[in-house]
Structures are given as structure tokens and as C-alpha cells.
Amino acid sequence: SIYLDYNASAPIDSRVLATMIDIYKNHIGNADSRTHDHGDQARVIVENARKDVAGLLGISSSEVFFTSGATESNNIAIQGLEEYALKSGKNHIITTSIEHKAILETAKSMVRRGFEIDIIDPEPTGRVSVEKIVEKVRDNTLLVSVMHVNNETGIIQPIEELGLELGKRDILFHIDATQSCGKLVQELRNAKYNMLSFSAHKLRGPQGVGVLVLRRTGYKLPPVKAIMYGGQQEHGIRPGTIPVALVGGCGKACEIAADEYKNNSIKTKAVKTALLAILKESGLTYSFNGDQKHCLDSTVNLCLQGVSSEALMLSTKEYCSISNGSACTSKSYEPSYVLKAMKISVEQIEDSIRISWGPDTNLDEFKKQFSKLLEMAKVLVN
């Protein structure tokens, strides 16, 4: 069956896996051991990985901090500001209603700790308005957190304009770049921000490792503190033994992305072009959720009118792994909060699926399976 759920997790690149196996086999040790060569070698791997991440993002390696993934990075970026907020009296956070739960739930949890938050809805296009965010800025605004690309819709947010606007004011800007890192490479290199998060597994690295970027202003890091107690790893920002093979795999994935992102985009675009052509020919009534002018090449959120996404996913799961991009458990079905925030009707949300792919998606196989999926949709339409 064809895997078309890359936004949930992308398959590991075989070169990344080979790098990791080599590390597991031949580079044992703790990167913080200072008394033997094994420790030294592990440290070299970690520091090289840090350079590869920095190279991809166009920043200094001293601004790269390894974590267990975007969820942890997002938590540190927000919770880690508590002490500074108490000292400075700045305790207002602005974010959006289409963020991943790792941002939304963390931000909401800060209300209990005396923070004030504003959560901005997107436009029906799926994009958040820079003006609406800037309008909410107050004297005590500490942080604005906006994702670069939404995981459910693939819609690209105006982070470059936002960075410029917020840069003029004394406000921290955090970007959740989990879905764009390694894809919108130039955009991220151009963007102005103070903090950035991503997970390696979305750019074909291993699961369980990610990065929090803390940009320096002069020599100064943003005023975040660790949210766990422990050792002094990662400058105390993220205590705990550094998982050398995971970090090495993350570095390798970033190195590959930096070399190949332009070519990758040509390949993912070809899949999208095929998807649109097959869809047009199908005779089905459809629409896209989100303004496709601002959509990633490797994602669509598609509403097939009259075709329940639940029924479609069930009847096609033998040959297609797709999702409806929402929390769906066996007990309860909740329509996507992202699509709801875009003012899409519940009926339309129920008929919406998310398809996401990558540079290694086989075009012919895609055409074959996507055509089959649409044939099934025709059977199910009511």
C-alpha cells in the first residue's frame, strides 16, 4: 500500500539509517564523557550534527539545541519563559488557533501560571493575518508563536512579514517549523525569529529527536530556562544524555535536505500536478481547504463533496494510507479544529482528507493508487 501520510511522519532516508547504524555499532559512548576517546568521538558526532542543522537553517551552530522533538522544543520555548516573565512583568502571549497542540495546550497551560494569551483565528484562506496579530500587541507582550506551515492544510504562514514586524518591537518570535524545515529552506534562512522548533522525523530523519533554535542577539540567548532538572547538557537547556545516534541521524537528514531541497521540490510538485489532473478528470465535485496559492507542494487537504472521509479511509486503507488530519479515536470523532477555525462547515470537514507525500513518493504508483481512491470515492458519494 502507498504511504501518503508524510505530514504525520516521513519514512527515514536510507542514508540517514546507514549513518545511525554506523553510530550505534562503532561510536558507543556518552558525548559528555571527558575521560576517554569514546566520549570524544561521540562528541564529535554531536557537534558535526549541530553544524549540519545550522547549515540548513543558515545560523550558527551555537544556536542549535537538541531535544526529543518539536513537542518538547515548543514546551521549552513557552514554559521556559516563566521565570523571565515574573522578573520582567511581560506575560502576554499571542498565538493562533491552528497551531499544533504542542503549542496550543502549552500556551493555555500558562494561563494558570498568571499569563494572558490571545489566540488569533486564521482567515478562511488558512493564513493568519499579520495585521490581526500586530493589533494584539501590547506593552506586556512577551512572545508571539506562529507555525510556518500548518500540518493539516499545508498552508504556508506569513512568517517573513511577521518576523519583520515583530523585530521592530521588543517581542520574542517563535516559529514552529516542523512541517517546513528542510522544505522551505530559503524562506527559513530569510526569516527573522528568536526561536524555532522542528522534529527530525518530518524531514526523513529518525523519530524521537528534534531541535530548538535559540537565536543570539549579540551574545545573548533568548531568556528561556530549562523545564526539567538534570545535567548541564545542551547548556542546561535540555538536560539528559544526548542520544548520539538520533542526533547524528538528525544532522544527516539536515545535510541531505540542504543538498537536495530544490530537487525534492520538483519531485513533490510533480506528484501534486498529477493529483490535480486525476482529480479534474474524475468528475467528482471537490474543493481544497486553504488557499492553494500558499500551499506546500507535498500536501493537500481535499474535500470530496458527499464522500465521508471516514468511509473513504476505511474502504481504501489496503492500498492508501491517508488521514483526515484530526484527532480520531475509536470512541469519538472530533471534526478538525484547524478546519473549523477556517470557518469550514462541519459537513465539508467530514468529507475532507489530508494527503501528504515526499520526494521519494513513486509517481506512477501514486497515480495508480490515487485513481483507485477516487474510483472508490465515486462509489461512496451520496
Ligand code: PMP
Ligand atoms: N508541530 C507541528 C506543526 C507538527 O506537525 C508536529 C507533529 N505532527 C509537532 C509540532 C509535534 O512533533 P513531535 O510529535 O515529533 O514532537
